[in-house]
Amino acid sequence: MHDYEHYIELVRKAKLGDKECLNRLAEAARLPLRQYVLRLTLQEDLTHDIVQESILEMFKVFEKLKRAENFWPWLYGIAFNKVRSHYGRQWRHKVVSLSHTGHEATRKDSHDALADVVSQELKQIILRSMRELEPRHRAVLTMRCYDEMAYSDIAKLMGCTELGVRALFYRAKKALAKKLSRYGLGKSALLVALVLFGKMTAASEAAAASVSVSASTVKVGAAASLAAIATSKIGVLSIATTGLIAAGTVAIAPRSDKPDVTLQEEKAGSLFNAPPQISTGESIQECWYYYPPSANGVVMMRLKSNAEDGQSYCQWLQNDQANYYRRKNTIYISDYRVWAADLSVQRLPTDSSQLREFLSQVEGEPYAMQYVANDGAGLLVVLKYDENGDCSQIAHRYDVSDEEYFRYTWPAGARIIDKRDSMHKRGWTYFKAVGHIDGQEVRGMGRLPFVYATSKLRYPWLRLHLADGLKIVDSGADASVFDAGGKVLARYKGGSFFRGMGRPWMGLHTIDNVRRDAAEKRVRFETKRLSDTGKSEVVLTLEKAQLVYIINMEADVIESITFSASRGGRAELNFSYLQDVDDVGSDFSPPKIWASQGTQRDDPETFWLVKLFRREW
Numbered sequence: 117m118h119d120y121e122h123y124i125e126l127v128r129k130a131k132l133g134d135k136e137c138l139n140r141l142a143e144a145a146r147l148p149l150r151q152y153v154l155r156l157t158l159q160e161d162l163t164h165d166i167v168q169e170s171i172l173e174m175f176k177v178f179e180k181l182k183r184a185e186n187f188w189p190w191l192y193g194i195a196f197n198k199v200r201s202h203y204g205r206q207w208r209h210k211v212v213s214l215s216h217t218g219h220e221a222t223r224k225d226s227h228d229a230l231a232d233v234v235s236q237e238l239k240q241i242i243l244r245s246m247r248e249l250e251p252r253h254r255a256v257l258t259m260r261c262y263d264e265m266a267y268s269d270i271a272k273l274m275g276c277t278e279l280g281v282r283a284l285f286y287r288a289k290k291a292l293a294k295k296l297s298r299y300g301l302g303k304s305a306l307l308v309a310l311v312l313f314g315k316m317t318a319a320s321e322a323a324a325a326s327v328s329v330s331a332s333t334v335k336v337g338a339a340a341s342l343a344a345i346a347t348s349k350i351g352v353l354s355i356a357t358t359g360l361i362a363a364g365t366v367a368i369a370p371r372s373d374k375p376d377v378t379l380q381e382e383k384a385g386s387l388f389n390a391p392p393q394i395s396t397g398e399s400i401q402e403c404w405y406y407y408p409p410s411a412n413g414v415v416m417m418r419l420k421s422n423a424e425d426g427q428s429y430c431q432w433l434q435n436d437q438a439n440y441y442r443r444k445n446t447i448y449i450s451d452y453r454v455w456a457a458d459l460s461v462q463r464l465p466t467d468s469s470q471l472r473e474f475l476s477q478v479e480g481e482p483y484a485m486q487y488v489a490n491d492g493a494g495l496l497v498v499l500k501y502d503e504n505g506d507c508s509q510i511a512h513r514y515d516v517s518d519e520e521y522f523r524y525t526w527p528a529g530a531r532i533i534d535k536r537d538s539m540h541k542r543g544w545t546y547f548k549a550v551g552h553i554d555g556q557e558v559r560g561m562g563r564l565p566f567v568y569a570t571s572k573l574r575y576p577w578l579r580l581h582l583a584d585g586l587k588i589v590d591s592g593a594d595a596s597v598f599d600a601g602g603k604v605l606a607r608y609k610g611g612s613f614f615r616g617m618g619r620p621w622m623g624l625h626t627i628d629n630v631r632r633d634a635a636e637k638r639v640r641f642e643t644k645r646l647s648d649t650g651k652s653e654v655v656l657t658l659e660k661a662q663l664v665y666i667i668n669m670e671a672d673v674i675e676s677i678t679f680s681a682s683r684g685g686r687a688e689l690n691f692s693y694l695q696d697v698d699d700v701g702s703d704f705s706p707p708k709i710w711a712s713q714g715t716q717r718d719d720p721e722t723f724w725l726v727k728l729f730r731r732e733w
Contacts, residue, residue, distance in 0.1 A: 155313075315327045415624065566672070616725055641657070
């Protein structure tokens with residue numbers, strides 16, 4: 117920003133009642149204030165009037181200025197409000213009048229300084245393009261590019277969020293680039309046009325010489341770019357035509373609430389062996405959490421990082437289709453959702469205070485992320501890390517499910533290595549469950565979607581039959597327990613019997629689904645690797661009982677669940693998953709939705725698996 121520090125002493129003396137200093141301050145402020153207002157209005161007469169009114173307002177309310185160093189933002193705020201008041205409804209609507217496209221927005225000395233640099237025709241193109249912009253677009257370009265105001269300061273002035281200002285700035289740049297393109301100027305002309313406009317509207321030749329706009333100044337960040345895209349009228353792009361659509365990224369290491377930067381790419385042998393770290397030349401930039409509308413609990417994630425060459429790119433993509441990892445010019449596609457390298461529980465910004473508190477007790481580390489309520493209206497949370505590792509967090513609520521959103525284009529010619537098995541490429545599969553409860557046989561089957569994109573058409577369902585006739589059915593719309601005679605013993609909300617099970621389509625790895633379900637019921641757990649097997653063991657400790665899960669980390673599925681009671685008694689369920697589903701017959705037909713009587717409860721009172729093994733229905 118311009119060096120206005122020499123004005124501070126005048127401000128301080130004026131605040132002490134020195135009227136001469138106040139008059140000198142007003143006189144000194146006219147020229148920079150005129151420059152600021154002219155860039156917003158592009159009309160000499162209007163600029164003159166607003167500058168006069170702003171100076172008069174300054175005299176009237178000078179005592180309200182709290183701190184001398186805030187003089188210029190404060191004075192610009194006065195002028196900005198008068199500009200906005202003048203435009204009224206036009207502030208939010210396009211201004212297309214070109215009746216004043218002449219030379220009034222330039223000064224003779226600026227013309228002389230630029231005579232050898234640009235042609236009169238180019239100057240007219242830039243002025244015409246700037247004049248066609250909405251007033252608020254000119255305003256945000258002026259404050260950011262020429263006054264070098266921080267986004268946070270612009271947000272205070274405009275009365276909106278920082279993300280909103282970034283999105284507005286992004287749209288302003290796009291609008292200006294589009295108008296310049298109509299005159300044959302390409303995208304690369306944007307920075308040049310901004311610099312030349314700044315010079316043409318400068319208050320003096322010296323001021324014109326000091327105008328510069330760097331590439332870093334015009335960057336807004338990915339969250340703001342996508343927020344701007346999401347609120348614009350962009351057509352829906354299908355997955356078939358856009359290639360890899362990003363809807364999320366990455367693993368945030370729960371112990372520090374910073375991303376897990378462990379490289380979990382495919383290698384010979386088990387993925388679960390200690391993986392190498394990303395090279396020190398790569399650093400985490402941003403972590404995104406996107407919660408689609410009407411899908412409470414579903415989360416898609418994305419991680420962006422910097423490579424050694426300083427280029428920013430998407431490292432992890434966990435979207436509605438798969439889990440991708442980029443390493444240089446190679447894209448790896450895996451079977452599993454990302455898990456934390458230290459096996460700590462994946463934490464989310466939407467976690468309730470009760471869940472946060474319990475997980476902190478179990479794992480010994482507090483949350484660093486700020487809580488954000490998920491009200492089902494669509495939510496995007498962005499965590500951004502600076503070079504010191506400090507994190508800032510932005511939350512924005514809107515439905516972006518029908519927009520070109522979370523899009524990420526891999527580099528042309530990238531090599532893609534797809535190591536998914538058949539069922540993960542398909543996006544869903546059938547499974548079988550076989551086991552016993554104290555010697556009594558238990559059999560069952562069901563369907564499991566692996567990704568969100570398949571979960572609507574191939575929704576999850578489950579049927580379990582005990583030898584004594586007890587039956588559990590979850591159709592997705594209704595979950596019921598029946599006795600041997602078909603009487604309803606209990607009814608629950610559809611999907612209840614997938615609590616305590618794997619739900620990879622929800623965006624988290626199975627090991628995190630199981631442990632987070634336990635934490636919500638305040639059930640303590642322990643986790644450990646089963647060395648050289650690619651599997652993990654999760655032990656849940658309940659009152660006088662234990663549940664032991666064996667989880668295949670690479671396939672992202674539960675292999676077995678074992679129940680044991682301290683007073684005696686043992687039960688076990690083993691799961692197998694079908695790679696080929698072409699000839700399964702009618703055995704895997706979805707269960708009917710039962711029009712059963714009785715009150716439908718929201719959730720089983722405790723882990724339903726324990727109730728099943730104890731046969732407490």
